[in-house]
Amino acid sequence: MALLNTLIGAPPGMPARTLLVRLAAIGAVLAGSAGTFAYVGGWLSPGALTPARVIDRFEEVNGPHPGFRRNHAKGLCVAGRFASNGAGARLSKAGLFADGRETPVEGRVALAGGQPYAADAEATVRSLALRFRLPDGEEWRTGMNNIPVFPVRTPEAFYEQLLAAKPDPATGKPDPERMRAFAAAHPESATAAAVIKARTITAGFADSTYWGLNAFRFVAADGSDRAVRWAVVPEGPAQTVPAARGDRNDLFDAFAATLAQGPRRWHLLVTVAGPGDPVADATRPWPAERESVDVGTLTLTGTAPEAAGNCRDINFDPLVLPDGIAPSDDPLLSARSAAYSRSFTRRSGEEKPPSAVAGAPSRGEVR
Numbered sequence: 001m002a003l004l005n006t007l008i009g010a011p012p013g014m015p016a017r018t019l020l021v022r023l024a025a026i027g028a029v030l031a032g033s034a035g036t037f038a039y040v041g042g043w044l045s046p047g048a049l050t051p052a053r054v055i056d057r058f059e060e061v062n063g064p065h066p067g068f069r070r071n072h073a074k075g076l077c078v079a080g081r082f083a084s085n086g087a088g089a090r091l092s093k094a095g096l097f098a099d100g101r102e103t104p105v106e107g108r109v110a111l112a113g114g115q116p117y118a119a120d121a122e123a124t125v126r127s128l129a130l131r132f133r134l135p136d137g138e139e140w141r142t143g144m145n146n147i148p149v150f151p152v153r154t155p156e157a158f159y160e161q162l163l164a165a166k167p168d169p170a171t172g173k174p175d176p177e178r179m180r181a182f183a184a185a186h187p188e189s190a191t192a193a194a195v196i197k198a199r200t201i202t203a204g205f206a207d208s209t210y211w212g213l214n215a216f217r218f219v220a221a222d223g224s225d226r227a228v229r230w231a232v233v234p235e236g237p238a239q240t241v242p243a244a245r246g247d248r249n250d251l252f253d254a255f256a257a258t259l260a261q262g263p264r265r266w267h268l269l270v271t272v273a274g275p276g277d278p279v280a281d282a283t284r285p286w287p288a289e290r291e292s293v294d295v296g297t298l299t300l301t302g303t304a305p306e307a308a309g310n311c312r313d314i315n316f317d318p319l320v321l322p323d324g325i326a327p328s329d330d331p332l333l334s335a336r337s338a339a340y341s342r343s344f345t346r347r348s349g350e351e352k353p354p355s356a357v358a359g360a361p362s363r364g365e366v367r
């Protein structure tokens with residue numbers, strides 16, 4: 001009995017009945033934890049979509065590319081800073097929105113898809129992922145794409161779409177029959193695809209708007225919270241006429257050369273949801289008249305090729321959030337977090353071939 005008491009942290013001499021109640025409670029907690037692990041691992045539901053199955057599907061569709069991200073595989077590191085103008089402080093208590101606060105930022109521009117050596121193409125989705133380092137070890141990590149809505153609403157649809165869009169080896173294009181079947185089963189994706197297709201594609205990474213797409217919640221100092229989406233919007237006009245193309249790394253090389261000439265700036269716009277706006281459906285835009293608050297300026301100052309210890313080794317998990325930013329009910333968020341973690345774990349354990357993107361000499365400092 002004394003040994004048991006010590007094991008469960010009960011004071012010596014505790015009555016046997018109380019001890020049994022405590023043991024039962026501990027048993028319940030252990031069973032609960034084991035159940036959670038089994039659930040997350042997918043052992044309780046063999047047909048369930050697990051992070052491992054999602055990452056297996058990327059590998060099935062793209063082929064093996066050890067050492068690289070399973071999605072957004074081709075990328076270049078960037079660095080800079082975020083200067084808050086104070087306008088975000090009424091929406092979120094996160095320290096980085098305090099008036100005049102400057103926060104160092106490291107990030108990565110990339111092209112969507114699991115092919116690390118694919119030639120740059122104008123219409124390939126471009127991304128910008130950022131890590132803001134706040135005081136006291138807090139961080140905000142976010143990944144954004146240059147499309148105004150996401151093509152799927154649920155993780156299951158994402159998984160199905162990956163296979164439906166797999167290029168047919170005979171034609172190099174997705175099988176139209178499979179794509180039709182996917183669109184018929186997911187009308188929300190067909191609508192989103194039309195919105196994405198109608199977007200203006202700008203010249204490159206430097207003049208792209210990047211949208212966070214998923215909704216989050218901003219929590220203010222008074223405890224009030226509201227659903228938001230965010231985007232970073234470039235300063236100055238977009239160049240809609242693409243530069244001459246033909247080289248495999250055109251887009252990345254042009255961006256590295258641009259930053260080598262001087263910094264580029266974007267504004268972080270936070271859009272607040274109105275009543276009834278969809279917060280758990282990234283395929284649907286919010287009405288254009290929603291309030292958008294310019295909360296500060298992101299300045300990118302330099303690029304560097306992926307290497308040990310820089311953006312290559314960061315997991316831009318969208319659920320790494322500071323106090324003052326919280327997840328919404330969007331089902332993509334937890335799926336993203338789990339899948340990025342699985343991708344990160346696999347690539348971390350593999351040998352790293354060099355990135356296709358060498359970058360260019362840059363004046364900015366990138367660690």
Ligand code: HEM
Nearest residue numbers: 069071072108127129143144145155158335339340343344
């Ligand atoms: C269930 C849906 C999704 C899945 C399964 C998924 C999967 C992935 C995976 C596996 C990676 C590579 C992670 C790594 O190895 O570090 C990745 C990267 C990325 N994803 Fe997603 N994704 C999803 C939805 C989204 C959405 C909604 C966005 C919206 C913006 C997004 C933006 C990005 C970006 C920007 C990156 C590149 C991050 C970097 O440069 O490291 N993804 N995604």
